[in-house]
Amino acid sequence: MVVALHSIPRADSHGPETPAGDPAVPFSLALLEGARQCLVLARGCIDRGQNPRRHLRWAMTRLKKLPAVLAPPGDTEILAILADLIEYMCRELRSVHDAAGRETLERMYDLLREIRVAWLTEAVSAGPA
Numbered sequence: 001m002v003v004a005l006h007s008i009p010r011a012d013s014h015g016p017e018t019p020a021g022d023p024a025v026p027f028s029l030a031l032l033e034g035a036r037q038c039l040v041l042a043r044g045c046i047d048r049g050q051n052p053r054r055h056l057r058w059a060m061t062r063l064k065k066l067p068a069v070l071a072p073p074g075d076t077e078i079l080a081i082l083a084d085l086i087e088y089m090c091r092e093l094r095s096v097h098d099a100a101g102r103e104t105l106e107r108m109y110d111l112l113r114e115i116r117v118a119w120l121t122e123a124v125s126a127g128p129a
Helices: 027-047 053-070 074-092 099-126
Strands: none
Touching: 027 053, 027 099, 053 074, 053 099, 074 099
């Protein structure tokens, strides 16, 4: 698995690349983008010396819904792998409390980016239904 060397954009930078409110955006992509945006907001809180917990809880709420919407119907193996990955990500995010957690936020943001790229690649290769 290739891990991108991508950093979380600053909270005052542009929002998600695909607007979550767009009706053409699938629910799974909206969840991914919402979780990524929550991580950006959590980093902004850390940068300002505020508690990031609220944003991290929202990110984890979105993350926990991802396995069910990303796994192909009936593919229990991928569902289990995604569930394990999300469990790991939530466990890591629970450990973020202050500036020491920036590296964890970066890693989780990169993982979400990789999931997004894989999802978009699969959606394009599958073509229209």
